[in-house]
Amino acid sequence: MDRSLGSRQLAGLLSAAPHTDGRPGYRALADGVRTLLLHGRIALHVRLPAERELASALGISRATVTAAYDLLREDGFARSRRGAGTWTELPDGHRPANVASFPADDGVIDLAVAAPGAPEAQLAEALAEAARLLPRQASTPGYHPYGMTELRAAVAERFTRRGLPTLPDQILITNGAQQALSLTLGLLGRPGDRILVENPSYPNALDTMRRAGLRTTPVPVTEDGWDPGLIDCALRQAAPRLAYLIPDFHNPTGRLMPPEQRLAVMESARATGTWLVIDETMTDIALDVPPAAPFASLAPRGTGEQIVTVGSLSKTHWGGLRLGWVRAGSRLITELATARVPADMGGSVLNQLVGLGLLARTDQVLSERLPRLRAQRDALAESxxxxxxxxxxxxxxxxLSLWIDLGRPIASQLARAALTRGVRVEGGARFGADPGTHESRLRFPYTLAPEVLDEAVRRVAAALDGGLDAAGADTGRPRWIA
Known part of the structure; x- marks a missing residue:
């Protein structure tokens, strides 16, 4: 067992998590560790602190910690071996919140996934086009660590058209934006490095940071957006190696960072030598305003080399293709391609050909999709x-979603109660860069049809009216977010 969780680190996570009063100390401690594990705050197969050390860090008796560890082992959330200590496990039927698998067609309205379905007509056309192009690829080995030349050129042209001149060798095609982010953070960061991150933020990105051993420096994003002064202060005080930002229709708040704030953030990052990793997966989902120019396009000439842009087709077209990209300097793109070879050697040729066809039909897809999303957003608000x-x-x-203020810290309880009524929705704590934050918030996507959204709202309202006290039991169902 080569990974360990320090006693002070675990004590900090436990103290920041929501508490349930009226239970014996050892049960509360076991439940706290179990919740952190299921929420992805603690990784699997990590050694837990020694009983004496954790007792000292928490200011409780060693007997309480011993009893808590016994309960975790009994329930299958921990395992021990003489001389090796105690480490985290998961019992059968349980999955951490970031696992992307769940029962299909289980009758549950799924609001944990803020992503639309595929544009069927354009997808059919792109598939037919890909079928005509595929035989030309049959005589090649089919491995493209950088991505297919034609698709790299199409993505580069898209950036150029939006105001950021880009060459194909500045593009790496990936299996979705998540792989793009994982490769970037893995290459540019090292365990223990600091990374500035918005709070709240995209949960899968936060999970990637934790797995990479990066230490987050959170800065708030409120309903009114960002505070460049706070970002500047955090950058200068913490001097993070990296900063991960979602300036275009931020997930989950939906805010759009104004150009003057982008310039201020770039200036602060340049002063501290911080790499900016910009997530543009939501850029084209512009419902009430024109799409923003690429973040990096605002950088003065010759100063944008430390800006890495991540994007994908998942939110604009279809997540089922798993197509994303990185836009950066050509040298960094080569290093990223080298890093991705041991993982998958390159993406699917067929998927890239389909993606090429869909990318060429972006205007048509968005002209149909954006009015529908606008209507669904308004229908959800009315409901x-x-x-x-x-x-x-x-x-x-x-x-793609509303960031709702519930008025009181009940989000996690409400999410559990809603699941018993057939609605899968995620409380705000899942989006928190700090444990225990945003318990009064709920992310509610509007990617489903108005009648389905209305039914989901009615079920959530019924769950709230039915009371939350009995909603604490974990169903063991898989939970994930997109």
Missing amino acids: LGRHLPDWRWKSPPGG
Whole structure:
């Protein structure tokens, strides 16, 4: 066992997590560790602190920690071996919140996934086109660590058209934006390095940072957006190696960073030598305003080399293709391609050909998709106003979800209660860069049809009216987010 969790680190995570009063100390401690494990805050197969050390860090008796570890082992959330200590496990039927698998067609309205379905007509056309192009690839080995030349050129042309001149050798095609982010953080960061991150932020990105051993420096994003002064202060005080930002229709708040704030952030990052990793997966989901120019296009000439841009087709076209990209300097792209070879040697040729066809049809896809999303957003707001009039939110100018203020810290309980009513939704804590934050928030996507959204709202309202006290039991169902 080569990975260990320090006693102070675990004590900090436990103290920041929500507490349930009225239970024996050892049960509360076991439940806290179990919750952190299921939420992905603690990794699997990590050695837990020695009983005496954790007792000292928490200011409790060693007997309490011993009893908590016994309960974790009994329930299958820990395993021990003489001389090797105690480490984390998961019992059968349980999955951490970031695992991307769950029962299909289980009758549950899934609001944990903020992503639309495929544009069927354009997908069919792109598939037919790919079928005609595929035989030309049959005589080649089919391995493209950088991505297919034609697709790299198409993505580069897209950046150029948006105001950021880009060459194909500045593009790496990846298996979705998640792989693009994992490769970038793995190459540019080292365990123990600091990374500035928005709070709240995209959970899968936060999980990637934790697995890479990066230490997060959170800065708040509120309903009113970012505070460049706070970002500047965090950059200068913490001097993070990296900063991960979602300036275009931020996930989950939906905010859009104004150009003057982008310039201020770039200036602060340049002063501290911080790499900016910009997530543009939501850029084209512009509902009330024009799409923003690429973040890196605002950098003065010759100063944008430390800006890495990540994007994908998942939110604009279809996540089922698993096509994303990195835009960076050509030298960094080569290093990223070298790093990805041991993982998968390159993406699917067929998927890239289909993606090439869909990318060429982007204007047509968005001309049909954006009005539909606008109508669904408005329908969701109307339904929430009827069934849950005390909830508050600020309508986002783009993106795929509402970031709702529940008025009290009940989000996790409500999410569990809603699941018993057939709605899978995620509480705000799942999006927190700090444990225990955003318990009064709920992310509610509007990617489903208006009648389905109305039914989901009615079920959530019924779960709230039914009371939350009995909703604490974990169903063991897989939980994930997109």
